[in-house]
Amino acid sequence: MSGTDYNFAYLDEQTKRMIRRAILKGVAVPGYQVPFASREMPMPYGWGTGGVQVTAACLVPEDRLKVIDQGADDTTNAVSIRKFFQKTAGVAVTERTAEATVIQTRHRIPELPLTEDQILVYQVPIPEPLRFLEPSEVETRKMHALEDYGLMHVKLYEDIARHGEIATAYAYPVKVEGRYVMDPSPIPKFDNPKLESAALQLFGAGREQRIYAVPPYTRVVSLDFEDHPFDPSKAAHPCALCGAEDSYLDEVIVDDAGGRMFVCSDTDYCAGRREAAA
Amino acid sequence: MTPLLEVRGLTKAYGGRIGCAEVSFTLWPGEVLGIVGESGSGKSTLLNCLAGHLAPDAGQVIFDTRGEGPRDVLAMTEPERRMLGRTDWAFVHQNPRDGLRMRISAGGNVGERLMAVGARHYGEIRAQAADWLARVEIAEGRIDDRPSAFSGGMQQRLQIARNLVTGPRLVFMDEPTGGLDVSVQARLLDLIRGLVRRMGLSAIVVTHDLAVVRLLADRLMVMKDGRVIETGLTDQVLDDPQAPYTQLLVSSVLQA
Ligand SMILES: Nc1ncnc2c1ncn2[C@@H]1O[C@H](COP(=O)(O)OP(=O)(O)OP(=O)(O)O)[C@@H](O)[C@H]1O
Numbered sequence: 001m002s003g004t005d006y007n008f009a010y011l012d013e014q015t016k017r018m019i020r021r022a023i024l025k026g027v028a029v030p031g032y033q034v035p036f037a038s039r040e041m042p043m044p045y046g047w048g049t050g051g052v053q054v055t056a057a058c059l060v061p062e063d064r065l066k067v068i069d070q071g072a073d074d075t076t077n078a079v080s081i082r083k084f085f086q087k088t089a090g091v092a093v094t095e096r097t098a099e100a101t102v103i104q105t106r107h108r109i110p111e112l113p114l115t116e117d118q119i120l121v122y123q124v125p126i127p128e129p130l131r132f133l134e135p136s137e138v139e140t141r142k143m144h145a146l147e148d149y150g151l152m153h154v155k156l157y158e159d160i161a162r163h164g165e166i167a168t169a170y171a172y173p174v175k176v177e178g179r180y181v182m183d184p185s186p187i188p189k190f191d192n193p194k195l196e197s198a199a200l201q202l203f204g205a206g207r208e209q210r211i212y213a214v215p216p217y218t219r220v221v222s223l224d225f226e227d228h229p230f231d232p233s234k235a236a237h238p239c240a241l242c243g244a245e246d247s248y249l250d251e252v253i254v255d256d257a258g259g260r261m262f263v264c265s266d267t268d269y270c271a272g273r274r275e276a277a278a
Numbered sequence: 279m280t281p282l283l284e285v286r287g288l289t290k291a292y293g294g295r296i297g298c299a300e301v302s303f304t305l306w307p308g309e310v311l312g313i314v315g316e317s318g319s320g321k322s323t324l325l326n327c328l329a330g331h332l333a334p335d336a337g338q339v340i341f342d343t344r345g346e347g348p349r350d351v352l353a354m355t356e357p358e359r360r361m362l363g364r365t366d367w368a369f370v371h372q373n374p375r376d377g378l379r380m381r382i383s384a385g386g387n388v389g390e391r392l393m394a395v396g397a398r399h400y401g402e403i404r405a406q407a408a409d410w411l412a413r414v415e416i417a418e419g420r421i422d423d424r425p426s427a428f429s430g431g432m433q434q435r436l437q438i439a440r441n442l443v444t445g446p447r448l449v450f451m452d453e454p455t456g457g458l459d460v461s462v463q464a465r466l467l468d469l470i471r472g473l474v475r476r477m478g479l480s481a482i483v484v485t486h487d488l489a490v491v492r493l494l495a496d497r498l499m500v501m502k503d504g505r506v507i508e509t510g511l512t513d514q515v516l517d518d519p520q521a522p523y524t525q526l527l528v529s530s531v532l533q534a
């Protein structure tokens with residue numbers, strides 16, 4: 001297969017225009033889930049087909065793309081999406097957060113603060129934050145429309161009643177610009193403060209056919225109680241490789257004797273710090 | 279005095295079949311109105327039209343709102359009606375499963391309405407939930423249990439607590455004691471009567487059980503084929519029924 005077999009970034013222009021219209025609507029109504037006609041992509045659902053379609057609709061030939069999965073550029077999922085766009089769009093790629101113009105991510109926000117020149121595209125499995133509380137789609141839409149969000153706090157109440165604290169650690173619900181409650185995709189709650197960003201953030205759910213957006217400098221508040229305020233919670237240790245004390249850490253098993261260490265989940269951030277120190 | 283609720287010419291048909299037709303009545307603050315009638319007489323249809331769960335074909339439902347005085351509920355926007363539904367109104371379903379969240383703890387069930395109107399202090403929400411569980415005679419130790427672990431009578435009492443926690447002024451009840459066995463019914467009725475009197479609630483109680491209205495209702499409305507055929511003070515209607523149908527209804531119960 002060669003790149004010339006495809007339209008630029010795989011999708012045909014008509015489809016990209018349809019997706020861009022959904023993105024624009026999402027930007028105009030921050031946090032609102034815009035339905036779109038998701039296309040079959042040459043990869044299975046759960047591999048980021050929603051994010052891939054959003055990225056395809058955003059890319060221009062001059063872009064430099066970075067793809068991460070749980071913070072790392074070198075996992076199978078990240079590598080195959082990066083290759084996909086190298087082949088179908090011929091765009092430059094990078095692992096450096098600072099050098100990327102478009103970053104597609106699964107489950108993390110890069111540690112390095114993003115800029116106005118960057119777009120962060122999230123892969124979203126389940127876009128509806130109320131889904132596990134209210135299975136009816138008709139009802140959840142009504143709840144969004146009427147700003148009827150008491151149920152969201154019921155979930156947090158249940159957390160505290162059962163665990164003594166808000167136990168939700170991923171996909172922690174947020175309120176966007178004082179209006180829509182949004183699922184930020186399964187990023188760790190540690191990343192929630194970074195949702196208030198200079199970059200444009202776009203969220204794509206392929207199977208569920210939804211796109212939503214957080215425009216630059218939008219207010220994003222994590223839901224909580226007055227007496228149980230939101231706590232992004234940070235591991236007690238520094239990164240074992242670069243010594244960072246402000247980054248999200250993954251636990252890595254280092255031998256078969258139960259030895260383990262904590263290292264930055266954002267591999268580019270970690271490498272950059274080690275380079276600078278060397 | 280301004281009536282709490284004034285209903286005029288309320289009509290609802292299901293296709294060609296009459297649900298309820300040209301129902302008019304007035305409910306005064308602190309009053310409990312019973313609605314009785316045989317199965318299919320339109321009691322639930324009427325109640326659901328009043329509470330905004332069903333859209334009637336014609337009529338007016340004028341409620342004396344706290345902020346703006348008497349307003350036609352049917353002319354309100356959906357958000358306004360929903361707000362009423364979680365502040366000033368309460369609806370107790372016959373089947374507690376329809377009125378409870380079965381996968382949420384008892385405390386969460388009671389707290390939901392508080393959170394829906396903006397309560398954001400966990401400790402206060404929980405304290406109010408505990409207080410309300412006590413008021414409906416559910417042991418405080420059950421606050422984190424799910425309603426699915428409760429008996430039918432407890433579920434119904436939980437549903438009542440969940441509804442009354444925001445201090446509503448008008449409570450709709452559709453067969454609140456239906457489906458429960460007799461001793462449980464009696465205890466629940468006692469509880470409802472106590473709460474209604476103490477909180478000075480106004481209520482509309484639908485039932486086909488005349489013992490329920492005898493105990494709870496100040497006034498009675500008898501329905502047949504979707505229409506109101508007799509109204510009056512409860513004792514009057516039960517002891518000296520005027521309409522032949524009501525006479526039949528009362529005598530059949532007395533014999534049973
Ligand atoms: N969803 C519906 N579709 C069509 N007809 C309906 C519907 N609901 C009720 N009806 C009809 O409307 C009439 C009134 O029914 P409704 O349920 O209001 O009676 P009810 O007095 O509450 O009876 P019950 O004591 O059995 O609960 C009946 O003829 C019933 O068959």
Ligand SMILES: [Mg+2]
Nearest residue numbers: 321322323452
């Ligand atoms: Mg009924």
